[in-house]
Amino acid sequence: SAVISQKPSRDICQRGTSLTIQCQVDSQVTMMFWYRQQPGQSLTLIATANQGSEATYESGFVIDKFPISRPNLTFSTLTVSNMSPEDSSIYLCSVVTDGGVHTEAFFGQGTRLTVV
């Protein structure tokens, strides 16, 4: 299993500013994932963060807008840059542990971001 601590849990930010979200896992994991959940919507994968390499971004998401750091196997950050009201969402950190019958995705509690 994995316990994920994510912070801040919520924030209200001014447009044009940036917010960095931190994700700490209680065990070493190869890949960490960042998702966005817009109000009333499902989870959309932003990027996969691998330790020691550049993050891999999904279609529609770019590094300039969502820079990611992954300095070690237990920690990652996601920055939401130059924010606009359209960035208001819940941002979630996730890891997938083990494999086969023990495969499971774990999630942080999320960061509820409101851009005004």
Next chain:
Amino acid sequence: GNSVTQMEGPVTLSEEAFLTINCTYTATGYPSLFWYVQYPGEGLQLLLKATKADDKGSNKGFEATYRKETTSFHLEKGSVQVSDSAVYFCALFRETSYDKVIFGPGTSLSVIP
């Protein structure tokens, strides 16, 4: 590519009614399948999972069977409670060189007394 489709909500049921939320998937090979639940104001929690064909996942009275032939993983519960009101997400994980969990759109369930 891999994808998950699930029935559109919202679904409203009376307490003790039978629940079915349909989920079908598209994937190569043999993905692992999950149901996650999100209670109001809370994060995502794993409800149940199945990692190979014909496996049945179960938890808290919910069940889902991995049907390879119909590429389905329908969620069922024989008697829902008000406390089951939540959003339910079907998801798959395909262990490849580019692993990621793919979620369905979610189905909102409201159970009324």
